[in-house]
Amino acid sequence: xxxxxxxxxxxxAQIVAEKLVELGYEVTLxxxxxxxxxxxxxNKMAARPAFKVWMDNNPGIKLSTLSEAAAWGELxxxxxxxxxxxxxxxxxxxxxxxxxVLLDIANPLDFSKGMPPSLTVCNTDSLGETIQREFPDVKVxxxxxTMTAFLMVNPSLVPGNHNVFVCGNDASAKTxxxxxxxxxxxxxxxxxxxxxxxxxxxxxxxxxxxxRLWGKLQTPMFNFNIVVANK
Amino acid sequence: xxxxxxxxxxxxAQIVAEKLVELGYEVTLxxxxxxxxxxxxxNKMAARPAFKVWMDNNPGIKLSTLSEAAAWGELxxxxxxxxxxxxxxxxxxxxxxxxxVLLDIANPLDFSKGMPPSLTVCNTDSLGETIQREFPDVKVxxxxxTMTAFLMVNPSLVPGNHNVFVCGNDASAKTxxxxxxxxxxxxxxxxxxxxxxxxxxxxxxxxxxxxRLWGKLQTPMFNFNIVVANK
Numbered sequence: 486x487x488x489x490x491x492x493x494x495x496x497x498a499q500i501v502a503e504k505l506v507e508l509g510y511e512v513t514l515x516x517x518x519x520x521x522x523x524x525x526x527x528n529k530m531a532a533r534p535a536f537k538v539w540m541d542n543n544p545g546i547k548l549s550t551l552s553e554a555a556a557w558g559e560l561x562x563x564x565x566x567x568x569x570x571x572x573x574x575x576x577x578x579x580x581x582x583x584x585x586v587l588l589d590i591a592n593p594l595d596f597s598k599g600m601p602p603s604l605t606v607c608n609t610d611s612l613g614e615t616i617q618r619e620f621p622d623v624k625v626x627x628x629x630x631t632m633t634a635f636l637m638v639n640p641s642l643v644p645g646n647h648n649v650f651v652c653g654n655d656a657s658a659k660t661x662x663x664x665x666x667x668x669x670x671x672x673x674x675x676x677x678x679x680x681x682x683x684x685x686x687x688x689x690x691x692x693x694x695x696x697r698l699w700g701k702l703q704t705p706m707f708n709f710n711i712v713v714a715n716k
Numbered sequence: 717x718x719x720x721x722x723x724x725x726x727x728x729a730q731i732v733a734e735k736l737v738e739l740g741y742e743v744t745l746x747x748x749x750x751x752x753x754x755x756x757x758x759n760k761m762a763a764r765p766a767f768k769v770w771m772d773n774n775p776g777i778k779l780s781t782l783s784e785a786a787a788w789g790e791l792x793x794x795x796x797x798x799x800x801x802x803x804x805x806x807x808x809x810x811x812x813x814x815x816x817v818l819l820d821i822a823n824p825l826d827f828s829k830g831m832p833p834s835l836t837v838c839n840t841d842s843l844g845e846t847i848q849r850e851f852p853d854v855k856v857x858x859x860x861x862t863m864t865a866f867l868m869v870n871p872s873l874v875p876g877n878h879n880v881f882v883c884g885n886d887a888s889a890k891t892x893x894x895x896x897x898x899x900x901x902x903x904x905x906x907x908x909x910x911x912x913x914x915x916x917x918x919x920x921x922x923x924x925x926x927x928r929l930w931g932k933l934q935t936p937m938f939n940f941n942i943v944v945a946n947k
Contacts, residue, residue, distance in 0.1 A: 645943055710942075712874050
């Protein structure tokens with residue numbers, strides 16, 4: 486699969502898109518409103534230029550509507566905000582996404598009550614499960630959601646072993662995602678297959694400690710490493 | 717402080733008690749019903765002998781009611797099941813616990829819907845916060861709740877660096893707990909002060925992935941290591 490559609494146009498979508506182009510993929514970002522996205526100003530907090538400037542600097546990356554991007558893509562990545570993910574996938578259209586692998590890297594963060602955010606769904610459900618339930622014909626794989634975007638696509642930014650968690654019901658979809666992760670620099674030891682999509686609960690529930698560690702460490706450039714006793 | 721009262725008599729309480737005696741502390745376990753506890757049979761699943769056999773093998777450890785143990789202890793450890801912790805502390809009696817440091821190592825696990833357990837409280841609240849709110853005169857410090865009991869008291873069982881998280885509102889209470897952790901073998905690099913007691917949400921929410929990793933790795937002898945990029 487060489488055509489990857491990324492749903493979302495924020496900093497996470499952009500950082501992942503840049504890496505995929507570098508790896509030789511064709512990439513289209515999908516947005517609810519193309520002209521509004523093209524008018525997005527510089528985001529100093531996230532150190533991102535105006536969207537149009539970024540597009541000009543990355544001529545290989547295309548922008549289109551959610552439905553056009555989803556119809557075109559052979560593999561889909563959900564990089565929308567968690568609270569809007571189901572809505573964005575409905576706008577993408579079930580006919581355009583069905584049967585495809587959807588790598589869900591979003592988190593159901595609730596910033597409505599200030600910092601640190603809580604989760605809009607957790608414990609007995611998750612965003613990954615919600616998407617799989619709403620779109621049963623899509624092969625949802627949860628992954629990469631437990632770290633900052635730069636680290637997703639360049640694990641060597643943090644030294645030594647550390648982990649990326651993969652959850653999903655479809656074995657071949659997980660194989661496709663794991664192949665993509667390996668191209669991004671993740672090795673066999675670092676990739677942990679957590680089981681079915683219900684494991685998304687467990688990985689999304691890492692976000693509360695992630696956010697607090699971010700504040701504590703004063704850098705987002707860290708990750709979880711699961712260390713096991715020698716047998 | 718040389719006298720430590722542990723509320724609870726299960727395998728976690730026993731493993732922590734053994735270590736504290738080894739370190740030179742006086743230890744009393746508190747239970748709701750002394751005679752019932754003394755009659756507890758062997759627990760093959762947890763590889764624990766009958767309670768009376770364990771007591772005979774550990775003559776330095778005393779057993780008494782929750783209120784007697786709490787009144788006697790200079791530092792308290794909550795090793796009861798999370799769902800029963802507030803009830804146990806009420807039975808211990810506010811007059812017996814007020815002003816004291818309470819190291820809360822329990823988790824609000826809900827096994828009522830089968831495995832893996834969910835949490836009875838999370839996201840916008842936690843067991844640590846619940847206890848601090850119910851007993852405002854107690855200095856609650858959440859810690860050690862993110863790993864198996866053998867590792868709590870012997871971190872070298874897992875090689876290399878890995879972390880223990882400490883949360884609490886009272887700085888001197890955290891200092892007391894950190895001193896105890898160091899005696900158990902935790903070093904400065906491994907101890908992360910997460911901030912106030914609301915951070916208990918974040919550390920208790922590690923349990924869902926802990927439980928699934930336990931199943932995946934087929935051993936409870938693992939821990940989280942936070943790996944940070946070099947500056």
